[in-house]
Amino acid sequence: MMNLSDPAIAVRDLRVSRGGVEVLHGLTFEVPRGQVTGLLGPSGCGKTTLMRAIVGVQIVGGGEVRVLGEPAGSAGLRRRIGYSTQSPAVYRDLTVLENLRYFAAVLGAPKDDPERVLTEVGLAGAAHQLGSTLSGGQLGRAGLAVALLGRPQLLVLDEPTVGLDPVLRQELWTLFHRLAGGGTTILVSSHVMDEAARCERLIVLRQGEILADDTPGGLRAHTRTTDLEEAFLRLIEERAAA
Amino acid sequence: MNVAITLATARRITTQLRHDRRTVALMVLVPTLVMILLYYVMDDERAFGRWAPILLCVFPFLVMFLITSIATLRERTSGTLERLMAMPLGRLDLLLGYGLAFGLAACAQVALALAVSLTWLGLDLPGALWPLVLVALLNALLGTALGLLCSAFARTEFQAVQFMPIVMLPQILLGGILVPRGQMATVLEWISNVLPMSYAIEAMAHAVADADPGGEFWRDVLVVAGSAVLALLLGAATLRRRTP
Numbered sequence: 362m363m364n365l366s367d368p369a370i371a372v373r374d375l376r377v378s379r380g381g382v383e384v385l386h387g388l389t390f391e392v393p394r395g396q397v398t399g400l401l402g403p404s405g406c407g408k409t410t411l412m413r414a415i416v417g418v419q420i421v422g423g424g425e426v427r428v429l430g431e432p433a434g435s436a437g438l439r440r441r442i443g444y445s446t447q448s449p450a451v452y453r454d455l456t457v458l459e460n461l462r463y464f465a466a467v468l469g470a471p472k473d474d475p476e477r478v479l480t481e482v483g484l485a486g487a488a489h490q491l492g493s494t495l496s497g498g499q500l501g502r503a504g505l506a507v508a509l510l511g512r513p514q515l516l517v518l519d520e521p522t523v524g525l526d527p528v529l530r531q532e533l534w535t536l537f538h539r540l541a542g543g544g545t546t547i548l549v550s551s552h553v554m555d556e557a558a559r560c561e562r563l564i565v566l567r568q569g570e571i572l573a574d575d576t577p578g579g580l581r582a583h584t585r586t587t588d589l590e591e592a593f594l595r596l597i598e599e600r601a602a603a
Numbered sequence: 604m605n606v607a608i609t610l611a612t613a614r615r616i617t618t619q620l621r622h623d624r625r626t627v628a629l630m631v632l633v634p635t636l637v638m639i640l641l642y643y644v645m646d647d648e649r650a651f652g653r654w655a656p657i658l659l660c661v662f663p664f665l666v667m668f669l670i671t672s673i674a675t676l677r678e679r680t681s682g683t684l685e686r687l688m689a690m691p692l693g694r695l696d697l698l699l700g701y702g703l704a705f706g707l708a709a710c711a712q713v714a715l716a717l718a719v720s721l722t723w724l725g726l727d728l729p730g731a732l733w734p735l736v737l738v739a740l741l742n743a744l745l746g747t748a749l750g751l752l753c754s755a756f757a758r759t760e761f762q763a764v765q766f767m768p769i770v771m772l773p774q775i776l777l778g779g780i781l782v783p784r785g786q787m788a789t790v791l792e793w794i795s796n797v798l799p800m801s802y803a804i805e806a807m808a809h810a811v812a813d814a815d816p817g818g819e820f821w822r823d824v825l826v827v828a829g830s831a832v833l834a835l836l837l838g839a840a841t842l843r844r845r846t847p
Binding site: 379434439440444448452463466467468 | 607608611614615618619622681682683686687688689690691692844845846847
């Protein structure tokens with residue numbers, strides 16, 4: 362059995378190749394429990410591949426990924442991880458509520474869970490709208506709502522706030538912190554640096570390697586700048602100089 | 604496998620169909636309309652009586668093959684399949700869910716085409732109705748299963764549609780409709796022997812001609828059912844939890 366002090370995610374020397382090219386070059390890191398950890402980096406740096414490896418849907422070339430004390434992809438983890446992909450994986454020819462009811466049935470989640478998650482992502486007003494009639498931001502939130510079904514212990518969210526207005530983004534980050542406060546571990550990716558400041562821990566990825574694994578405060582102190590965008594540039598310079 | 608998840612999947616797919624009324628209308632009406640067209644083209648009760656069962660055989664297969672291969676391809680490309688594969692859904696849950704939902708649609712399709720053929724178009728059956736319905740439904744199931752299997756080899760909708768003539772035409776050409784199977788070149792007869800449609804067409808011929816279909820009918824039915832199960836299992840093997 363695992364300990365509460367054990368990390369939620371432990372990755373050791375993870376290597377992944379896609380289309381014959383190695384995209385993750387031996388990553389090693391841990392994600393603590395009950396916190397919001399941000400996975401940052403430019404588009405194409407391997408964030409999505411890393412998240413897929415953690416969820417257990419990515420063929421990996423080598424290394425070890427343990428999630429909530431079990432090897433990634435174990436059958437026992439399928440109810441304990443909520444995963445939302447970058448392009449919202451919901452059925453466009455079903456209403457939002459029909460989507461949620463189906464995924465809730467697959468997960469064996471409580472009957473009232475679809476309504477609960479709809480309210481949490483602020484989509485209750487669109488419950489009876491077909492997926493194809495939703496805006497990009499609404500679709501993204503519908504995908505996020507599916508990930509929240511069944512109150513998973515770990516949420517893996519790939520760019521959940523893309524295309525949202527500042528008010529909605531604020532609301533979602535408040536939701537993430539409330540869930541983390543309740544013990545949920547959240548790994549959220551973003552390529553927007555201003556979201557980094559809202560995380561408790563940051564993993565900065567570039568070209569399949571970890572540039573930094575620190576708290577936002579630690580990162581600022583290390584790079585001697587208050588601006589995380591600037592910090593990112595200095596990390597790259599530092600790496601180039603080394 | 605989990606019965607509750609399979610049924611939830613079948614319900615989800617029928618709900619998707621319900622939202623797409625035009626597809627449902629096409630699926631249910633087109634075979635009947637072609638049947639009516641055939642009747643007037645033939646303009647001869649005996650010839651119609653020979654061709655109608657073949658259409659009843661080919662249509663459920665064709666339509667279900669197309670619809671299933673596109674539907675599963677959409678599931679793969681939209682990311683919903685990846686989402687489901689990260690959830691506690693068995694691969695057979697998904698395939699049987701599709702089989703059930705589209706099987707239901709096939710029932711509606713066959714029921715209307717049969718009703719119109721037997722009443723308005725005056726198709727004569729010497730025996731009971733059920734052997735014919737059984738073969739038509741098994742064919743629909745075979746189409747669904749092969750559609751699922753073939754969709755694994757298609758990356759785009761364009762490719763998926765191209766699989767239809769590849770899978771259909773040889774089976775029709777070699778199925779004994781145009782030339783009796785016994786009169787084909789030996790190699791072609793061998794190929795014909797391993798194509799499930801040959802047995803479906805033969806079973807349909809028995810269902811229409813015999814007052815009491817016997818051993819050969821049941822052998823054919825078993826071969827078609829076995830092929831459908833085999834295709835479903837192969838289809839399940841192509842669904843991967845982990846992808847590159």
